[in-house]
Amino acid sequence: MTTLEQAEAAAPRVAEATPGRRPLLAGNWWRYLVSLAAMAFALFPILYVVSAAFNPVDSLSGSGLIPDTVTLDNFRAILSGAPGEAGSSEAALDIPYKNWYVNMIFVSGATAVLSVFFGALAAYAFARYRFRGRRMGMMTLLLIQMFPTFLAVVAIYLIVLRVGRVFPAIGLDTLSGLILVYLGGVLGVNTWLMKGFMDSIPDSLDESARVDGATPSQVFWAIILPLATPVLAVIGLLSYIGTINEFIIASVLLDTTDKFTMSVGLYGFINDKYAQQWGTFCAGVVLAAIPVVVLFFFLQRYIAEGLTRGAVKG
Amino acid sequence: MADVQLKEVDKIYEGGVHAVQDLSLYVKDGEFLVLVGPSGCGKTTALRMVAGLEAITDGTISIGERVVNNLSPKDRDIAMVFQNYALYPHLSVSDNIAFGLRLRKMPKQDVNQRIAWAAKLLDLTPYLARKPRELSGGQRQRVAMGRAIVREPQVFLMDEPLSNLDAKLRVQMRAEIAKLQHDLGTTTIYVTHDQVEAMTMGDRVAVMSMGVLQQVDHPQHLYDEPANLFVAGFIGTPPMNLFEGTVQVAGDDVTVTLGRATLPVAPACLQRYARVRGLDGRVVVVGIRSEDLHPASARPDNPTVEGSVELVEALGSGLMAYFRIDAESVRPAAVEAVEEAAGAEGIVAARPNLIAHFPPRLDLRLGETVPIAVDTAGLHFFDRETGAALR
Numbered sequence: 276m277t278t279l280e281q282a283e284a285a286a287p288r289v290a291e292a293t294p295g296r297r298p299l300l301a302g303n304w305w306r307y308l309v310s311l312a313a314m315a316f317a318l319f320p321i322l323y324v325v326s327a328a329f330n331p332v333d334s335l336s337g338s339g340l341i342p343d344t345v346t347l348d349n350f351r352a353i354l355s356g357a358p359g360e361a362g363s364s365e366a367a368l369d370i371p372y373k374n375w376y377v378n379m380i381f382v383s384g385a386t387a388v389l390s391v392f393f394g395a396l397a398a399y400a401f402a403r404y405r406f407r408g409r410r411m412g413m414m415t416l417l418l419i420q421m422f423p424t425f426l427a428v429v430a431i432y433l434i435v436l437r438v439g440r441v442f443p444a445i446g447l448d449t450l451s452g453l454i455l456v457y458l459g460g461v462l463g464v465n466t467w468l469m470k471g472f473m474d475s476i477p478d479s480l481d482e483s484a485r486v487d488g489a490t491p492s493q494v495f496w497a498i499i500l501p502l503a504t505p506v507l508a509v510i511g512l513l514s515y516i517g518t519i520n521e522f523i524i525a526s527v528l529l530d531t532t533d534k535f536t537m538s539v540g541l542y543g544f545i546n547d548k549y550a551q552q553w554g555t556f557c558a559g560v561v562l563a564a565i566p567v568v569v570l571f572f573f574l575q576r577y578i579a580e581g582l583t584r585g586a587v588k589g
Numbered sequence: 590m591a592d593v594q595l596k597e598v599d600k601i602y603e604g605g606v607h608a609v610q611d612l613s614l615y616v617k618d619g620e621f622l623v624l625v626g627p628s629g630c631g632k633t634t635a636l637r638m639v640a641g642l643e644a645i646t647d648g649t650i651s652i653g654e655r656v657v658n659n660l661s662p663k664d665r666d667i668a669m670v671f672q673n674y675a676l677y678p679h680l681s682v683s684d685n686i687a688f689g690l691r692l693r694k695m696p697k698q699d700v701n702q703r704i705a706w707a708a709k710l711l712d713l714t715p716y717l718a719r720k721p722r723e724l725s726g727g728q729r730q731r732v733a734m735g736r737a738i739v740r741e742p743q744v745f746l747m748d749e750p751l752s753n754l755d756a757k758l759r760v761q762m763r764a765e766i767a768k769l770q771h772d773l774g775t776t777t778i779y780v781t782h783d784q785v786e787a788m789t790m791g792d793r794v795a796v797m798s799m800g801v802l803q804q805v806d807h808p809q810h811l812y813d814e815p816a817n818l819f820v821a822g823f824i825g826t827p828p829m830n831l832f833e834g835t836v837q838v839a840g841d842d843v844t845v846t847l848g849r850a851t852l853p854v855a856p857a858c859l860q861r862y863a864r865v866r867g868l869d870g871r872v873v874v875v876g877i878r879s880e881d882l883h884p885a886s887a888r889p890d891n892p893t894v895e896g897s898v899e900l901v902e903a904l905g906s907g908l909m910a911y912f913r914i915d916a917e918s919v920r921p922a923a924v925e926a927v928e929e930a931a932g933a934e935g936i937v938a939a940r941p942n943l944i945a946h947f948p949p950r951l952d953l954r955l956g957e958t959v960p961i962a963v964d965t966a967g968l969h970f971f972d973r974e975t976g977a978a979l980r
């Protein structure tokens with residue numbers, strides 16, 4: 276049976292799984308229970324943050340889950356760069372939230388796009404070519420991945436410091452330097468994941484394309500890349516989210532307030548620096564979550580496909 | 590249009606498997622050549638070397654005037670149909686067909702014309718907008734054919750293109766592909782493990798076994814004059830009956846003894862197998878085709894062997910009768926390999942060793958011992974050690 280037939284054979288089975296009519300909840304009520312519990316578990320913190328963002332009271336413990344009054348003050352404060360009354364007016368000038376926002380999107384977006392692109396190129400080579408050092412290369416990548424990047428934070432700091440003396444554009448306190456460090460962190464895993472997927476694309480597709488007249492790069496662009504889109508979307512999104520969440524390295528490398536990424540910048544609100552302003556912090560977080568949610572919506576189709584597709588092959 | 594020439598081509602895989610040995614083969618311009626052999630004999634490897642998908646260890650391959658040893662597949666001007674079709678899953682049928690044309694930067698109008706032409710030829714017009722996964726097996730097969738023919742290459746290479754279809758469709762497509770090739774007149778190398786497919790489709794058939802080319806000939810010649818035991822056992826359904834027999838020469842008369850039966854060999858046969866005359870007293874392998882066996886009552890003039898009836902299959906137009914006769918049967922290793930692949934099992938000694946094609950409505954009782962007439966004009970003789978025909 277070819278993989279194509281397998282895929283075809285699998286399709287009707289999916290259709291069978293949704294039978295005409297079945298008494299609701301009968302028999303598998305516990306499934307709903309489990310999923311409800313999972314949802315509550317996942318949604319609770321989000322609810323809390325959203326509620327705190329709209330709550331005029333600026334502390335966490337003081338506010339209930341449902342605020343007594345709803346206010347947009349926190350949003351206004353953070354967007355104008357002037358946080359609530361708890362902060363001094365001097366500090367207010369020092370909070371370029373919009374910069375952080377742009378930095379976040381730029382750094383995460385660039386990391387995601389570049390890591391997907393370079394990862395795909397590397398994965399194609401590892402999946403399709405036999406060359407000396409191939410196994411070693413794969414193993415080294417895997418090994419390096421075993422250590423979280425922040426373990427090397429001192430080394431990274433020193434490297435970036437020194438590199439910055441020669442190439443100031445990618446030195447300390449630059450976003451491009453940060454992106455490069457992030458790329459180093461995610462490329463390995465991404466390459467592995469994509470290679471795994473590309474291995475499942477039958478070789479005969481490449482061969483067929485080559486006989487049809489395609490060069491290796493045409494095979495990559497016209498066959499492999501389109502077939503791998505679901506996985507690329509998933510990996511890109513995961514890299515994006517991962518980078519947005521990253522704090523340690525960014526806080527070590529970035530120095531100037533208006534170069535901060537979101538996580539480093541917002542940390543200031545719950546750090547002692549501006550006193551603890553949970554309301555403003557939460558407003559900032561809620562706004563920062565928007566691009567991820569939007570992206571998720573756009574990529575949803577691919578993600579569902581990408582997470583399940585490996586099973587049946589291309 | 591071009592001829593294809595393989596000269597002393599070898600392929601040794603990295604692991605040391607000698608998949609193709611010293612293969613020399615000439616495919617004439619416009620010819621339909623079928624490469625046939627049991628699974629694992631190196632057919633695909635040979636085809637892939639012609640395509641340029643597999644490096645050649647030794648020898649030369651030329652297409653037309655050009656030696657293509659070092660050309661990449663795209664520069665060889667060939668088209669290949671893969672066993673699993675290898676359709677691009679993300680492209681529609683028409684984009685699949687046009688893929689090669691677009692890579693060659695053919696003007697859009699011409700591309701559309703070619704797509705329409707191929708689709709019409711292959712009955713694909715209603716499906717042009719569909720994706721491969723929305724097609725049946727037979728339709729996918731035709732798309733793969735379409736992708737090959739639109740490019741109008743010098744050579745078609747096909748690797749078991751029908752093996753994923755059900756039996757009925759296979760027979761139908763067999764005829765369609767043969768006709769298409771005939772109409773287009775494109776030189777074609779077609780690989781299959783199915784000797785019926787080979788016999789029915791090929792202008793000529795090349796039989797391979799264990800990486801070695803055994804014989805290349807027109808299908809009828811292959812059947813009538815197998816060059817060796819392997820070809821004798823591989824070509825033909827049912828396979829040729831093979832026994833050890835002792836040759837006796839007395840003046841002009843030659844007889845061969847199978848077990849207890851002694852058969853005088855017809856002069857017509859001696860003409861074809863001239864070397865038999867010189868082998869007085871030697872043990873050789875004797876081959877008898879199932880259609881050279883008859884019920885004794887129908888051929889009173891022919892010599893007979895006694896056999897007990899083991900199994901009778903009524904085919905409607907005739908009977909396939911399985912006998913056990915008292916003679917040492919020979920099973921070429923390659924035939925065993927084929928049977929193994931087909932899942933045949935059992936203790937060799939208990940198996941029927943003679944299969945006869947009889948006329949229908951014959952009253953044969955299981956276990957009964959009956960005389961079987963042998964048309965000795967059709968006997969075949971092979972060397973017991975080398976397997977070569979004793980011509």
Ligand SMILES: Nc1ncnc2c1ncn2[C@@H]1O[C@H](COP(=O)(O)OP(=O)(O)O)[C@@H](O)[C@H]1O
Binds near residue numbers: 602628629630634
């Ligand atoms: N990529 C490969 N590496 C090593 N050995 C191979 C490879 N491909 C095929 N072989 C071996 O070469 C022999 C011929 O294979 P193949 O040409 O595929 O046979 P066929 O198509 O006649 O079934 C087999 O023994 C097979 O195991």
Ligand SMILES: [Mg+2]
Binds near residue numbers: 632633634
């Ligand atoms: Mg094969």
